[in-house]
Amino acid sequence: MTRILVVNSNTTDSVTARIHTAALAAAGPGVAVRSVTAPFGLPLIVSRADWLVAGPATLAALSAARGEYDAAVIACFGDPGLDAAKELLDVPVLGISEAAFHAACMLGRRFGVVSFTAALQPMFEECLDHHGLRARCAGFRMGPAFAGDPGRVAEERRDLLLELVQASIMQDGAEVVILAGGPLAGVAATLQPHVPVPLVDGVAAGVRLAAGLVGMVPKRAVRSRTLTGFGEELARLYQ
DSSP: OEEEEEEESSSOHHHHHHHHHHHHHHOOTTEEEEEEEOSSSOSSOOSHHHHHHHHHHHHHHHHHTTTSOSEEEEOSTTOTTHHHHHHHOSSOEEEHHHHHHHHHHHHOSSEEEEESOGGGHHHHHHHHHHTTOGGGEEEEEEOOOOOSOGGGHHHHTHHHHHHHHHHHHHTTOOSEEEEOSGGGTTHHHHHGGGOSSOEEEHHHHHHHHHHHHTTOSOOOOOOOOOOOSSOHHHHHTTO
16 A cells, blocks of 8 residues: 655645545545644745745654655645755655646646635745746736635635636636645646646645655665754654
């Protein structure tokens, strides 16, 4: 059985539940999924400052379950802590933006990005640049500021999200559209019957790609170092 750990980098359990449902739907035969919530941090990640706080929280969650998974998925668009996790862990670790971008590139020439709040766009742009994929992006379609229950944003903004997806296709020329953000996990499947191009769910892409990469990261030599001030879970990653 292949074991996938999915980490919600915010502290909202209802978002974790949504992510887990989407992850289970994407997992194939022989794949077991466990989803966890960040042990500290913020209820919703909507700025660079939030993203920086979410990095250590994500690493702490990955460390707490170390040895209990064969691959991991960071289920927060912007992938906080991803580069550090790849460096410190000896199993594949993917972020849902990383997975969504690369999956979209294999499904069409240009992809659009749709999300529930424009506050996230700067992070998404930086993530695109980090992966060298800005040229493949047809553009962003984002909703207005959001301050409600993160676990309900997908239902509350469903009609708006569909309008944004259609605008991405008709006005921006997107051949594939990504529904971006952990709180939107599972939305792509519900909107797909109304849309003529592939919709990509980052959680689904992350789980499927992570399962395919199991066994491709070699064991690394332990280089013990002392990390202070960050808590026991993070310190263990350096031992």
